[in-house]
Amino acid sequence: MASVETVFLSGDQWLKNWLFSWGMPESWVFLCTVVVYAVAVLLFVFANVIFLVYLERKVAGYMQQRLGPNRVGPGGIFQCVADALKLLGKEDIIPASADRGLFRLASLLIFIPATMLFVVIPFGREMIVADLNVGLLYFIAVGSTATIAVLMGGWSANNKYSLLGSMRAVAQMISYEIPLAFSLLGVIMLAGSLRMSEIVAAQKDLWFVVLQPVAFITYFIAATAELNRGPFDLPEGEQEIIAGPFVEYSGMRYALFFLAEYANLVSVSALAVTLFFGGWQGPWLPSWLWFVIKVYFMIFLFMWVKWTFPRIRVDHLMGLAWKFLLPVSLVNVFVTGTAIKLFQAMGW
Amino acid sequence: MEVEKGRGGFLLSTVEFFLNHARARSFWPVTYGLACCAIEMMAAGGARFDIARFGYEVFRASPRQADLMIVAGTVTNKMAPLLVRLYEQMPEPKWVVAMGSCACSGGPFVDSYNVVKGVDTLVPVDVYVPGCPPRPEALFDGLLKLRAKVINPRVAKVAGDAR
Numbered sequence: 044m045a046s047v048e049t050v051f052l053s054g055d056q057w058l059k060n061w062l063f064s065w066g067m068p069e070s071w072v073f074l075c076t077v078v079v080y081a082v083a084v085l086l087f088v089f090a091n092v093i094f095l096v097y098l099e100r101k102v103a104g105y106m107q108q109r110l111g112p113n114r115v116g117p118g119g120i121f122q123c124v125a126d127a128l129k130l131l132g133k134e135d136i137i138p139a140s141a142d143r144g145l146f147r148l149a150s151l152l153i154f155i156p157a158t159m160l161f162v163v164i165p166f167g168r169e170m171i172v173a174d175l176n177v178g179l180l181y182f183i184a185v186g187s188t189a190t191i192a193v194l195m196g197g198w199s200a201n202n203k204y205s206l207l208g209s210m211r212a213v214a215q216m217i218s219y220e221i222p223l224a225f226s227l228l229g230v231i232m233l234a235g236s237l238r239m240s241e242i243v244a245a246q247k248d249l250w251f252v253v254l255q256p257v258a259f260i261t262y263f264i265a266a267t268a269e270l271n272r273g274p275f276d277l278p279e280g281e282q283e284i285i286a287g288p289f290v291e292y293s294g295m296r297y298a299l300f301f302l303a304e305y306a307n308l309v310s311v312s313a314l315a316v317t318l319f320f321g322g323w324q325g326p327w328l329p330s331w332l333w334f335v336i337k338v339y340f341m342i343f344l345f346m347w348v349k350w351t352f353p354r355i356r357v358d359h360l361m362g363l364a365w366k367f368l369l370p371v372s373l374v375n376v377f378v379t380g381t382a383i384k385l386f387q388a389m390g391w
Numbered sequence: 392m393e394v395e396k397g398r399g400g401f402l403l404s405t406v407e408f409f410l411n412h413a414r415a416r417s418f419w420p421v422t423y424g425l426a427c428c429a430i431e432m433m434a435a436g437g438a439r440f441d442i443a444r445f446g447y448e449v450f451r452a453s454p455r456q457a458d459l460m461i462v463a464g465t466v467t468n469k470m471a472p473l474l475v476r477l478y479e480q481m482p483e484p485k486w487v488v489a490m491g492s493c494a495c496s497g498g499p500f501v502d503s504y505n506v507v508k509g510v511d512t513l514v515p516v517d518v519y520v521p522g523c524p525p526r527p528e529a530l531f532d533g534l535l536k537l538r539a540k541v542i543n544p545r546v547a548k549v550a551g552d553a554r
């Protein structure tokens with residue numbers, strides 16, 4: 044069991060030793076391992092994303108008493124591979140009136156924050172690419188830059204629907220950023236640190252979801268809105284504005300936006316697991332396996348919500364963020380702070 | 392022409408082979424229903440018939456992301472230019488399925504002053520699904536025929552190309 048637990052760590056150690064045995068200087072070895080980490084994170088992201096699209100279609104099927112894709116490969120598992128291949132072979136249309144440079148850039152730019160988020164996620168015991176002392180702050184800061192790419196795509200397409208869609212996306216993502224950040228404050232106060240590894244370590248005995256249920260629910264709602272997923276998928280509301288910011292994108296460029304959404308789904312679920320469900324901690328199984336199991340449980344929750352609730356209206360959406368979630372998360376911060384002080388005063 | 396292309400070379404024809412198989416298994420239809428046949432098309436997406444089994448359930452609202460136009464219903468002269476525009480907005484490679492006798496030939500309204508007598512007078516049609524309306528099973532059969540056509544581009548050539 045110990046070897047399974049440390050399979051990735053020992054692989055890393057073996058790689059370093061192998062590089063040193065070639066007589067490489069330390070800085071080069073460091074550079075090589077950074078490249079390997081980056082590739083590993085990218086592989087993790089892509090493998091998950093491809094699988095998630097399949098999972099979403101299957102979950103949607105079962106939620107609606109259908110079977111979902113089941114013809115391509117066993118149980119339809121290769122359905123998304125076929126889709127990805129097909130999208131690769133599609134014509135890449137750039138509208139004549141579009142801002143060509145921005146239009147192209149936006150589809151690439153959307154993926155950068157989506158993958159950068161995984162740098163601070165602890166995948167398992169000592170399995171974190173960069174354990175920043177401001178890890179959580181980094182996550183929120185980088186995560187919110189995705190808005191720019193969406194706005195860029197919507198603006199540069201020079202299409203009224205995509206502009207409307209991207210305006211909606213920006214309004215929604217910025218509004219929900221605030222309750223999201225406040226809901227995380229309670230956890231930070233309990234853990235006393237912004238460093239991901241310390242937040243995980245602080246949940247050794249008790250998961251924070253028990254101490255911070257309100258924060259978790261606020262986080263869950265705000266994160267759903269951040270992801271532009273149903274019931275908050277107004278930016279892409281098909282009945283109103285076709286496909287939102289992505290109306291003019293075709294083929295692989297569209298696929299990049301689509302995949303970035305699923306990459307964000309993984310990262311938001313990973314953050315939820317790290318902050319509220321004890322991260323990689325768990326009995327018997329290896330830590331990274333626990334992490335993956337918990338992340339998939341969170342993803343399933345997101346999908347469940349998406350396929351059971353109808354889309355809400357724009358004004359309700361904003362009202363929910365500013366009139367309900369924000370006060371609730373502020374009260375949560377206040378109550379948490381008071382409780383911490385009280386317990387300290389009582390000497391617990 | 393197409394037939395010769397298929398024999399072009401080992402490398403490219405293998406790529407074409409894989410791409411065709413992928414394409415044939417993931418038609419994304421554009422969300423476009425015109426008349427009563429569209430109700431049958433929606434039923435095909437529902438739980439009883441479940442078009443998702445074949446992986447064709449991704450109805451895209453934007454023609455830019457669609458590969459397949461299921462012309463489900465009566466095409467009027469007023470709708471005709473919009474249909475052509477939608478078709479032209481779709482990226483290549485793209486296919487058209489004429490669903491129902493209206494789309495195939497004008498159907499019960501063929502004598503009307505305002506009905507297009509078959510959608511093949513506007514855009515190239517790959518598969519005709521007759522019926523008024525065709526049941527979802529018939530639509531699936533049409534889509535599977537289209538799948539066979541996409542996988543074997545040369546055989547489709549022998550059967551006659553709509554374009």
Ligand code: SF4
Nearest residue numbers: 427428491492493524
């Ligand atoms: S073929 Fe029949 S069912 Fe279909 S659109 Fe025409 S009249 Fe309606």
